[in-house]
Amino acid sequence: MHTFDYIRLHSLEEVAQHLAQGPGVRLMGGGNVLLLAIRRGEEAPQKVLDVKTIPELRDVRYHHNQGLKLGAAVPLQHLATGLEVRRHYPLLYQTAQKLASPQVRNRATIGGTLAWASPVSELAAPMLCYDTVCYLWSPRGRRDVPLHAFYLGDFRTVLMEDELITHVHLPPPPQRSHGVYLRQTVRHDGRRMIAATAVWAMRKQQNLTRWRIAVLGVDDRPKRIPEAEAALEGNPHPEDIQRALEIVQAHIHPQDVIYARADYRRVVLNALLQQGIHQVIHQLQSMRS
Amino acid sequence: MISRKPHIIGKPFPLIEAQRKLTGRSCYAGDEKPRSGQLYARILFSERPHARFQLHHVEAARSAPGVAALLTGQDLATRLGAQVEDRELLATAEVLYVGQPLAVVAAETPEAAEAALARIQVTYEDLPAVFDIEEALQGRVQVHPHWATYRGTDALQGDPRRNLAHTLRFRRGEPEDAMARAHVVVEHAYTTAPLHHAPLETHGAVAHRRGDQIVMWVHTQAPFLQRAVIARALKLPLNQVRLIGQCVGGSFGGKVHVSIEGLLAAIAREVDRPVRLHLTREEEFSATFITPAMRARIRMAADAQGRLVALQAVYDWNVGASVDLFLHQLESVLLAGTGPYVIPNVSIEVNAIYTHLPPAAPMRGLSLAHVHWAVEQHMDELAERVGMSPVDFRLWNLVKGGDKLFPHFVMHATGLESCAWETTKAIDWHPEAIPTGPNAMTGQGMALGWSPILIMPGCKNRVTIQCDGEDLCTVIVDGMDVGQGYYAFITQLIAFELNIPVEWISVLPTDTDAYEPEWQAVYQNLLWSTGRALLRATQELKRQVLSYVSEMWEEPVTNLDIVEGDIISYATRRRMSFRELLERGSGQGAPLVFRATGEYAASTDGGALDQRLQAFAATGYAAEVTVNMKTGHFVITQLAGAVDVGHALNPEGVRAQLKGGLVQGISTTVLEKMEFEDGRPISTDFMHYPIATTADLPRKLYPVVVEVPQSTGPYGARDVSNHVIIGAAAAIGNAIYRATGVRIRDLPITAQKVYDALQRAEKGQAP
Amino acid sequence: MKHAISFILNQEEIQLTVDSHRTLLDVLRDDLGLTGAKQGCDTGECGACSVLLNGVVVNACMVLAPEADGAEILTVEGLADEEELHPLQRSFIDHHGVQCGYCAPGMLIAAKALLNRTSRPHEEEIREALVGNLCRCGAYPDIIKSIQVASRARR
């Protein structure tokens, strides 16, 4: 492997100092993406900064009024085991359990995973549904960016050179909500994603509202389709569902990959979405009023 | 041989080396402790599929810091091959595939070796390349224009102008006439994808020239074969190359033939220090062997009563730049090419076709899996056309004991029928598709299969057993344990035959110096040939022991026996521990040593193909799939596989092999494909060459052991490991058809292919 | 850059100096001579190099050596207690959980991590816990069984 200096960081100030030195400096969370890129010669940083040792980035805080705040260095495995996640953000919990392997989840961090910004990043799906906000920090200060605005496509994000993710915030989950995550991958452990979707909604009296549809593998970034969400608002009838599906199709741009054609990814997404929407409707309607 | 049920044999018996493996003490490639003065070898590989090339700055590389030796094709122009020398050890002027070795270096550190190779600049003058067999057969581009000059090609039926490496033909009756008169004729082509053995342990070895002998510690399946090939390539007598077999972390056929070992031997010859070579994962995928893709064109006909009347089959294999390693497979394909059925009129043609892909090597029964992928889907279609169930149609036409299949081969008793019954029963067979969800259909399919046990000409196996006071009982073998339980099998048989505790027995690492360097050891169907050699060795050893005691006790040998580690006399009831006898020595201070060697060679060495044919292993499969009719996505819910092993000497071991084979069967049926882009492999890691994980296992997996004893096998046994896989793909394909009404004729079966076929069917196009 | 690091390896304190860019796997295998963790892919795909890092399973090929500073590490070599095999190892022997054996050390470590958090996992949990460990021999069914039996025997 290309040589570099590994540096353990202990505070945001230290991050600022190093990042100020310009290019050649890379942040490392779990290193799953970064080390691979270095090994393949795609990246050749002089310094690798480990952010896992910054105490505030390891924070996990839940409050029923404020929601869940997770440090960027929290490993994904926490999302697959944490009690508060399981109880209040079941969609995130279920998705995390299916994500990669225990070996990867124990290392991969929330910050590194979001910054990776892959169109097939599974963490993004539930996080988009839960209206996650990223806290970005740089010496110039903090800014909060909703996750759906964080991705710029093709593995790019709004992160500036000297900026890092410190936390993500998930607002308090409403009562009586339900979400599902569905994927079709070539290998059943999640490898080679054809398409995936997370569908989420809540029930208010007799209405199903605040629909969320997040899609993976069918565009240059993980994304929500708000226009389709709007079409489902209220108590969706079969025509509404059909219209939502059509809207989704109009808003995605899948690519051919060696294991799946773009048109097939559309078909798969459509089937998964349809199934997801019906499951959510069914679950919410069978809840006692 | 009678099939008695001995006391150890037939009972669970764990792998003896398992303990070392499970405590991390086994020595795989890359695990060996660095030897003092050790050098590290690296290889420079071609990046073009077909080009004239030149190496520049070779001298700069040779004089780079830390370099001890460097070889290119200019320094060492020699060819490589077991039967046909259609590979170069190092490319001399032209490269024929991406991943072909251009130079090998040995240096003080791996980094120094890398750095030296980085100094070499390669310029290529690209030449037209062919990757497709049809195109290759047109002969506009010749892969091997000088083919006829290679050693071994005179024994082949090939035509270099059409890139035909070898053709085998079999004919019986009048298939053309029979086709013309038949009630139904079904004709289709079936294809498969190139695959990779993808062992978790990448290729590696250590070599050290000591005096005029090159000693190599190799992690391969066939040290004797490799020694012969290496020695010939380096123009050395056999006794100047010595291979010592080490623990193998998966081979599946990928570590039978010489790949890096030849280069390592060549570079080690240049220095007098140990040299180590260990491939990276990327190199393993891109610079060893692939298992070739097949195209089968099948016409099969039946009469109105559902009797098979004729088969015409052409099996074409894309063997890449080398057929050498695949020749033996072509013979198996020819023998098994009808499937296990009686067909009066047959013509089979098996072709190996050169292209500019990496050299082909067989993989664990997969060539036969691909034959059955075609024949067994075809059988289902014919069954439907003649209005019979898949099971009935097969049983109606099945090969049975006593059938004269080839001039020199009469079929023995076989468990084919039981394989069909037992596997279909296991998955609770129901012939109709069942809706199992809003868009889901569940269907079942079955397949039978057979696999020839064929001894290569000139091959033997030997087993030597030595009993002495020091090590009690040591065994020298010429085969390798690659995870199939070979050593356990040997230990078990010796313990039974000599009637001594298994703890006394240790199997020594396979070492080519243990025997006179005169023959090639068999490396497949080992149970078959080693088993028989072993029986001869134990009989001889026992004879020696008992006659020694008979002199000592002055009793006739016929009174004596070894029972549970004791030597006893049935007449006088005298008893003494065999171990004590050994430890006490001869009494005159000299150690007491008994030593016996048993040998087995195919009795009709070098004869016609059907004379080398020993038996057919029989197999059966049943699969169940649930398919999403909107997307083609499917899940294999059940898979049963049966092998008629003759006699399960180690039933749990057999079942373990069966389960493993079925999992590999699933993996190669639905996931695996070596992808190339203009001849360049792009499946060079496990992300781009996905193999099955625990998430891909069916809910229910049934290993079924069928035992119809083989009168000529050791204890009536046949081999297992290679045969397990052969019908899995076909059974899954038939299940997909049953569930959906569409047939996939191109492996691997993917959801997208099922979807496409469903779409075509909906539009009324041919499925 | 060099790092003087110390960690507990199989209950033994280790001190050594490592370069930044080397992985924990390199150090275990090349510097410490512990070759139980295997090098199968170098991309985090195969799990053959699984070790426990502070009680959780990770791929040692994806951990930088200096990250091990202050950590507690268990490799397959530390699984057996003195001369007594770990129940998982026993069970792998008894139930054919090992064929070629190359994946076995990683499988054992992944299994140990699972049993650390769930004392009696059901089959589905075992399958999920092993998705990151490839076995080319396809021995998964017997590996799963070995783990299941071992976990039952523990009570």
Ligand SMILES: Cc1cc2nc3c(=O)[nH]c(=O)nc-3n(C[C@H](O)[C@H](O)[C@H](O)COP(=O)(O)OP(=O)(O)OC[C@H]3O[C@@H](n4cnc5c(N)ncnc54)[C@H](O)[C@@H]3O)c2cc1C
């Ligand atoms: C074998 C394997 C299997 C996988 N399978 C799946 C799967 O099935 N599904 C799936 O969704 N994913 C999968 N992944 C991808 C995995 O989710 C990501 O690799 C991982 O989550 C990345 O997180 P990390 O912390 O390791 O990132 P790192 O490699 O540490 O970092 C990734 C990028 O983010 C930057 N970065 C890190 N931390 C921060 C921060 N706090 N702020 C700003 N930038 C930062 C780094 O500089 C780098 O550019 C798999 C990965 C592997 C290796």
